Amino acid sequence: MSGLYAREGRSVSTMAHLRFFPLAAVGGSGSYLTGDDGRRLLDFAASWGAASLGHSHPAVRGAVNRALSDQAGASYLSSANEPCVQLAEKLLSLVPERARGRVWFGHSGSDANETVARMVVAATGRPRILAFSGAYHGGTVGSMAVSGHPAQQGIRAAGLTLVPYPDSFAAGSPEAAKEAALSHLENLFATEVPPQEVAAFFIEPIQSDGGMLVPPDGYFQAVETLCRKHGILLVSDEVKVGLGRSGRFHAFEHSGIEPDIVVFGKGLGGGLPISAVVGPEAILNHAVAFSLQTVHGNPVCAAAALAVLQTIERDHLVQNAEKSGKVLRDGLGRLAARHALIGDVRGRGLALGVELVTDRSSREPATRQTALTVYRAFQLGLVLYYVGVRSNVLEFTPPLTLTEAEAREGVAILDEALADVAEGRVDETILADFAGW
Secondary structure, eight states, X not given: OOHHHHHHHTTSOSTTOOOSSOOOEEEEEBTXXXXXXXXXXXXXXXXXXXXXXXXXXXXXXXHHHHHHHXXXXXXXXXXXXXXXXXXXXXXXXXXXXXXXXEEEEESSHHHHHHHHHHHHHHHHOOOEEEEETTOOOOSSHHHHTTOOOTTOOSOXXXXXXXXXXXXXXXXXXXXXXXXXXXXXXXXXXXXXXXGGGEEEEEEOSSBTTTTOBOOOTTHHHHHHHHHHHHTOEEEEEOTTXXXXXXXXXXXXXXXXXXXXXXXXXXXXXXXXXXXXXXXXXXXHTSOTTSSOOTTTTOHHHHHHHHHHHHHHHHTTHHHXXXXXXXXXXXXXXXXXXXXXXXXXXXXXXXXXXXXXXXXXTTTEEOHHHHHHHHHHHHHHTEEOEEESTTSOEEEEOOOTTOOHHHHHHHHHHHHHHHHHHHTTOSOXXXXXXXXXX
């Protein structure tokens, strides 16, 4: 274990830790991190997608330097600041017409989703919220209250109803998954969940932490129809999979829907803490002083976020996510043909998942092997984590700037890691200090 990692263990609380191996970074550039041991590590996690432009991107550095050289305060709490207004205007131009009202700024996807959950109930007077089993909408009390991930330790909201996310691999086909999920939802509306009491449905256009699940074609269009019929607001959580990652600017675009409210976070700041909620004026302006913290709307973070959006457009990073993502997915597909551990490869663009199983017929999760695989990949020079309600899905959320050569490099490292795990060449005791999810 490195010196820096050991020092952290003697000084930093573990309450915010989600660790898979002893990564200790001292720097980074592009798609690579630098470990304190001098190793150069290919980063296929990008800090859970937060480092959307990679590490030390010049556009983010330049925007931050300019904002700090003549700083317009530290907040939008009690004064307008120019970077914040510019960012709001830009975000409003990027969302569907029905969401084009006002913008609220926070620090993370967690406080953004918590704000939406409180806001929709207060503004509509409806006490219920729908979300998916396996959903991760954040780590604050209020965002955990509308989440459905089994790893979370928070208390669910009294008005929350969790519904199944369609899992095509588990169900055997996209059609079977779609039919079962829609039938469950329609049955709820006909029985125990009066739809007129539901304020909003929090959707994930790709369920990332629940296992990188991709919805079957037509599923969310049917959900949208139900929501419109009953006056239920559709909230798209784009925190991890939006802003170009899926090969479209918004991940919900793949489903052909238009949400009422869009939530951004993680990659919006390119590594700096900022989130945003974009939605109708009647909802976003429901009350003043409703959801605030002192440095919400920080002009330095807002300037970084505007630079991220401009860079995504200027450098055609949506197209790059599609192009490099195809190279990465094709490579993972070839690994599936050689490694019995791989049960399914799925995802869109640079939001990909590989589900590991002990048996492809039974789909039994290979939980231990998944943890060993990411650890071994780290030893070989690749950073990636795992997700899923059964902790058996390798998650790929590299920087949007990932090149095709880097995609191939990562696949080659993963190939070796999977082989080492399958052949029993990885000592299982290395996992003793790393619980993961």
